[in-house]
Amino acid sequence: MSIKTSNLTLNERLEKELGDSFMRSSIANAQDLLNQRRSDAFEELGNYEQWRDNAAAIRAHVLENLDYYLNQFVEKATEKGAKVYFAKTAQDATDHALQILQKIQAKKAVKSKSMVTEEVGLNEVLEEADIEVIETDLGEYILQTDDCDKPSHIVVPALHKNRDRIREVFAEKKGYLGDNVPENITRFVRKKIRKEFLTADVGITGCNFGVAETGTVTLVTNEGNGRFVTTTPKTQVVFMGMERIVPTFAELDIIFSMLARSAVGAKLTSYLSFMTGPKAEQDKDGPEDLHIIIVDNGRSQVLKSGFQDVLRCIRCGTCMLECPAYRHISGHGYGTLYPGPLGLALVPILAGYEEYKDITKICSLCGACNDVCPVKIPLYESIMEHRRVIAEEKKLTGAIEPMVMEIYSHVIGSPTLYKAGTKLAHLIKFLPKVGPLGEWHRERELPVPSKKRFRDWYKKHAQ
Amino acid sequence: MTIRVSFFATCLGDTVFPDIGIQSVLLLEKLGCTVSFNPKQTCCAQPLVNSGFHEKAKKSMRTLMDALLEDDSEYVVGPSGSCVLQVKEYPELFKGDPLWEEKAVTLAGKIWEITDFLVNILGITDVGARLKGRAAYHPSCHMTRLLGVKEPPLTLLANIQDLELVPFKGQEKCCGFGGAFAVKLGPLSGAMVAEKVDNIVAADLDYLIGADAGCLMNIAGRIQREGHDIKVLHIVQALMGGGVS
Amino acid sequence: MTEGKEQFIGHISSCLGRTSVPTAPTPLHLPNTVHHDFLKGADADELERIFIANAEVSSTTIYKCEAENLNKSIAQAISDFGGGQTLIADHSYFREHNTREVLSSDCKEIRKWDLNESREKNIAYAEQASIGIAMAELALAEPGTVLLFSHGGSGRSVSLLPAYTITVIRKQDIRPRLTQAMAFLSEQIATGLPNSVNFISGASSTADIELVRVQGVHGPLATAYVIVS
Numbered sequence: 001m002s003i004k005t006s007n008l009t010l011n012e013r014l015e016k017e018l019g020d021s022f023m024r025s026s027i028a029n030a031q032d033l034l035n036q037r038r039s040d041a042f043e044e045l046g047n048y049e050q051w052r053d054n055a056a057a058i059r060a061h062v063l064e065n066l067d068y069y070l071n072q073f074v075e076k077a078t079e080k081g082a083k084v085y086f087a088k089t090a091q092d093a094t095d096h097a098l099q100i101l102q103k104i105q106a107k108k109a110v111k112s113k114s115m116v117t118e119e120v121g122l123n124e125v126l127e128e129a130d131i132e133v134i135e136t137d138l139g140e141y142i143l144q145t146d147d148c149d150k151p152s153h154i155v156v157p158a159l160h161k162n163r164d165r166i167r168e169v170f171a172e173k174k175g176y177l178g179d180n181v182p183e184n185i186t187r188f189v190r191k192k193i194r195k196e197f198l199t200a201d202v203g204i205t206g207c208n209f210g211v212a213e214t215g216t217v218t219l220v221t222n223e224g225n226g227r228f229v230t231t232t233p234k235t236q237v238v239f240m241g242m243e244r245i246v247p248t249f250a251e252l253d254i255i256f257s258m259l260a261r262s263a264v265g266a267k268l269t270s271y272l273s274f275m276t277g278p279k280a281e282q283d284k285d286g287p288e289d290l291h292i293i294i295v296d297n298g299r300s301q302v303l304k305s306g307f308q309d310v311l312r313c314i315r316c317g318t319c320m321l322e323c324p325a326y327r328h329i330s331g332h333g334y335g336t337l338y339p340g341p342l343g344l345a346l347v348p349i350l351a352g353y354e355e356y357k358d359i360t361k362i363c364s365l366c367g368a369c370n371d372v373c374p375v376k377i378p379l380y381e382s383i384m385e386h387r388r389v390i391a392e393e394k395k396l397t398g399a400i401e402p403m404v405m406e407i408y409s410h411v412i413g414s415p416t417l418y419k420a421g422t423k424l425a426h427l428i429k430f431l432p433k434v435g436p437l438g439e440w441h442r443e444r445e446l447p448v449p450s451k452k453r454f455r456d457w458y459k460k461h462a463q
Numbered sequence: 464m465t466i467r468v469s470f471f472a473t474c475l476g477d478t479v480f481p482d483i484g485i486q487s488v489l490l491l492e493k494l495g496c497t498v499s500f501n502p503k504q505t506c507c508a509q510p511l512v513n514s515g516f517h518e519k520a521k522k523s524m525r526t527l528m529d530a531l532l533e534d535d536s537e538y539v540v541g542p543s544g545s546c547v548l549q550v551k552e553y554p555e556l557f558k559g560d561p562l563w564e565e566k567a568v569t570l571a572g573k574i575w576e577i578t579d580f581l582v583n584i585l586g587i588t589d590v591g592a593r594l595k596g597r598a599a600y601h602p603s604c605h606m607t608r609l610l611g612v613k614e615p616p617l618t619l620l621a622n623i624q625d626l627e628l629v630p631f632k633g634q635e636k637c638c639g640f641g642g643a644f645a646v647k648l649g650p651l652s653g654a655m656v657a658e659k660v661d662n663i664v665a666a667d668l669d670y671l672i673g674a675d676a677g678c679l680m681n682i683a684g685r686i687q688r689e690g691h692d693i694k695v696l697h698i699v700q701a702l703m704g705g706g707v708s
Numbered sequence: 709m710t711e712g713k714e715q716f717i718g719h720i721s722s723c724l725g726r727t728s729v730p731t732a733p734t735p736l737h738l739p740n741t742v743h744h745d746f747l748k749g750a751d752a753d754e755l756e757r758i759f760i761a762n763a764e765v766s767s768t769t770i771y772k773c774e775a776e777n778l779n780k781s782i783a784q785a786i787s788d789f790g791g792g793q794t795l796i797a798d799h800s801y802f803r804e805h806n807t808r809e810v811l812s813s814d815c816k817e818i819r820k821w822d823l824n825e826s827r828e829k830n831i832a833y834a835e836q837a838s839i840g841i842a843m844a845e846l847a848l849a850e851p852g853t854v855l856l857f858s859h860g861g862s863g864r865s866v867s868l869l870p871a872y873t874i875t876v877i878r879k880q881d882i883r884p885r886l887t888q889a890m891a892f893l894s895e896q897i898a899t900g901l902p903n904s905v906n907f908i909s910g911a912s913s914t915a916d917i918e919l920v921r922v923q924g925v926h927g928p929l930a931t932a933y934v935i936v937s
Contacts, residue, residue: 018650028658030919046742053739065733067721074717078710080903086716138925139916158916166917182917186925193926198835214897224868224912224927230904231864232831242720247736249890253743257886264915267762267851268886270927272907274893280903282823284830285863296716304723324637328654361648364641364655365513366604380609384513391515405516412474412506413522415530419502425478436646443653444684447479454477454484458500461488 001118002090003351005150006335010358017329023152023160027330030159031321037265038318038372045261055258056376058251059312062243066303069212069245070294077215080277082290090120093295097122097204097237098129100291104235106131106201110193112219112226113137114206115154115315116239116295118337122204123148133204134196136225138189142166145173152331154338155263155317160330193225203229203287207240208315209255210292213248216276217292220259222269230275236287242294243303243311255314258374262316298350307382310345312375317342319369319379325362334359341369345382353389357396360386425449466585468496469531471541471550471574474506475676483676486699487542487577494585504530507549513642517556521563524553528566531574538584539574542699543675544606545642547576551610576606578674578698582615589622592702596669597627600698601682603675604637616674616698623701631666633658640681656685664691674698747849747884755849755882756935762852766910767923769932778936779810782841782874785932786815789872792838794818798861799843801876807841821863831865840870840928846892847877847933850885851909854933855892858904867908873928875908879937 006013017023042048062069074084087093093116101109109131111117123133123144135144139157143149146169151157158166163180170176170185174192178184208220217238219226230236246252260266279286302311320326320340331339336347336359344363348356360383369379390396391405411417426449433441440446468491476484491498505527511520527550531539541547551574553567560567581587600620606612620628639645639655646652659682663671671686671693673679683695721729747755760770769788773781786794796808798820812818819833834840842862844854854875858864867873883889886907893901912927924930 014648014651018654024654026918033919047740050740050742054743057739058736061734061736064724065730067717067724067726067729068733070720071713071717071729074710074713084710084713086710086712088716088719136926137916138914142916156916156919159919161917163918163920182920183922185917186914186922190925194835197926198831213894214901216901222912223914223925225925227864227868227906228926231868242716247733249893250887251736253886253890254738257743268853268907268909270766270909270912274905276901276903276905278903280859282860283858283863283903284821284823284825284827285865286858286904294716296719300719300723303720304725324639324655325648325651328651328658333651361644362651364604364637364639364644364652366637366641367608368604368635368637371608384515387513387515388517389515392518397515401514402516402519405511405514405519409508409511409516409519409522412508413526415503415505415526418505418526422474422478439646439649440684442649443688444656444681445687447680447684449479450481452481454472454481455500455502457481457485458488459502462500 001123001150001337002121003119003337003347004335004355005337006332008335010361013333013335014329017333022162023330024328026159026162028327030156031327034264034321038262041261041265041267051254051258052374052376054254055374056312058246058254059314059375060309062245062247063303063308063311066243066245069247070242072212073210073215073245076213077277077292080215082215082277082292085291085293087293087295087297090297093120093239093293093297094122094125096293098125100237101126101131101202102129104201106235108132108134108196108200109202109204110134110136110196110200110229110233111204112221112229113140114204114239115337116206116241117204120295120297134193134200136193136197136229138186138223141189141193142169145169150332153317153320154315160332197228197232200233202235202237203233204237204239205229207238207244209252210240210245211249211252212245214276216274218252219273220256220269221271221273224271227271227273230273230287231285234287235289236291238290238292240292240294242296242299259314259316262318262374302346302349305349306385307345307349309377310349310382312377313342313346314375316374318372318374322368322372324366324368325364334362341379341383344386345377345379348386353394353396357390360390422453422455426451465495465497466538467536468498469534469536469539470498470500471504471531471539471546472500473541473543473546473676475680476542479680480676480697483542483697483699486703490590490699490703491540494581494587494590499534499536501530501533503533507546509545509549510642512549521556524556525563528553528563528570532566532570537573538580539570540577540580541574542577542697544576544603544610544612545675545677547574548605548610550574576610576612576674578615578619579612582618588618590619590702592704593624594701594704595625597629597667598670598672599629599631599634599663599666599668601638601671601673601678602635603673603678606675619698619702620672629666632662638678638682640677642677645681656681660685660689663693668693670701671695672698672701743887746887750884752879752882755884756879758849759847759852759882762850763910763933766852767930768852768910771932771934773934773936775936778805778876778934779807781934782807782876783811783814785874785934786811786839789839789930789932791816793836794839794841795834795837795866795870796820796841797843797863797866798823801843821861821866823861830863831869834863834865834869837870839872839874840866841874841876842867844875844877844881846889847882848885848889849882853907853909855889856906856908857902858906859902864904867906868927871929873931874934875931876934876936879935
């Protein structure tokens, strides 16, 4: 996989997703449920805005000092015995990983969920080199089994799938003979994957946040797979986005308190795992070797653009749960690994305007995302600014739109032309319902402007 | 001494929904304001800005600024949260411009969304209106979240005699208008307004009342398409007795 | 020297508009201190009460005892989990209380995480075990969480591989929330932070299938706490 998750055009994706009624009701229910839980959790915590202010301040501070903290993190981690690698591009990241795994002649890797590994397309590279990769997070395991289906949400990746489909997939591909009850399916998967944990050569994880002062890698998980893949295999490889750092443990308090509540309305997840270096000499489990691959893949580009604030993101997925557009099309509608408001704000600058210009259209500018981002990323403003860059700087809106806008700007820019325009507005009902009128009319009745305009009334009234 | 208000009709108000402008002016006059309307005014250029064409938008913005500032009224009032919001962003858009930044700042400083103006400048929460029926308020996104005008419309509606104001599911969710969004991503916008109307219908209303013509045009269009008997009103129409929609 | 570090981090410096990595960061000023106000002034009894209430929300079973009844309580917890092969961390607290020896008279089979045995044998035993018994460094009242250090005799596997986990906590080690736990971790840095530290809040769980919560995924199916006064 990579950042691009679909080869369909924007309109093709929208048509496909809008036609998936199970997904739409599933996402709508998920939004309603999780948004309520989030709201309840923050109500209980109290002082929501102040917590946000703290979280935003911490992330902004880290980004301003990213070179310092990353340097400190690398020094400390190395002191503690970790081997650290730097990946400017996605290919650098997978090259490093392949080198590490081939050196130990690894045949099997167990993975705990990591967006960064999906971003760089790790699984495909390893599989091509004959290394078996097993996703151990239940949601990711479901997707992997179902012919590598793409995630529809960054925290609950299989949200678009129903239990019948999941049962079917496991029956077909893994020999599952049971029913569609989630608990039974989960027990089956537990048993299936357990032996993989125990026989894998390497455990691969992401890193929620690296702690600069100690070189500690942290994982925020629920299922126990994050702990398992860092306990039984002898080698561990960590993929870390270069911006995923906090200065000290104290800041983790704020960030983790916000993360679990924002994401799923929980105070904490079942496990917060802090790993500092490989296991100690006398320890009888844990990795003997710990490798940390620090990934840029466009993040430094974002850092020097005016969109630095988007790197504050703690990957809670709240913005997409709040988004009224995401509600109807899920992550698949965006065609990007990072969907929803986060995707709109991040992907064009992370991965290129040319390729991803269309994603910025998927927004009605409602501003709801701004209000719920735990680190106060100016999502709305970022999306608006991307649209400006696309239209005015990169000139990627095609030939017609700028022309239409130019004409429109002249009409509304001139009181005379504008007045003439208002006089003609009532003729809309005679126009053929094509283009924008057709688009409007497909979904709803067109308004009927009256022949008598406001200004006609006012003229009389003022006499 | 009465308060002098320069009225900002907005393009939708000027053309598609003249009654919004008419009722706004009558309401302001009823409450003791002297209202003027400069026919040289045009559009706030929001559709251009939202599509990323900031530079092209500036022509209209300059025309609008001159028109609204010309008679030097103490206040400029418009019946649309999103249009007033756009004008309040003019200072940022004209930052550094030796002539227009100052005009933008002046205008942004004196422009008000109408319910905000009524409650927070005129200090009026009850205009003496009466409208009988069951109604819900649609809080337009730009007006509520971005302009920050949340309470004034609710206060005014609460004081309309015989009006029963009720909530409805997904009330704060975007109706899917989003300006150009409605025609650029038509089917998605359609899905959003369809859900909004489902929720409105489920609330068993006589009236759906809002403060932004764009949203109302969107919601009313869908209600009409589906054939429901729900009147969609701009708040100034409700405050003036619920006449024409 | 880590290969490529200068270049990678140097590039970040230049993206931030400077030619070299600063020798110190700019100061971090948190706008407020609301996280410190939580349960301020709560006494040990109140902290315990809140801890228990929150632990029970995540379906953790609670046992309370005085120190002299520790082993009895653990035995009760083992029995309530259905007994079976048991693994106990080789922790000083358990050694002080002779826990393994005392329990071995009742337990079908109980072994400690054994630094004299191989890695493979230890992990295999843990994998087969029904019950794992671990000692918590701290507990946190607000989220109902326990903090475990894993090193030496306290293997990571003890609280992960067996089907059920029993965690022992001293009442005096219950703190208000994460804020205090992070301060505690910072204090350990000077003397040596263990390579593996886990905050555990209940059993393993998932909601990946239709958002239906299922308890017991890859980690323990259920957990119990024994709180010692």
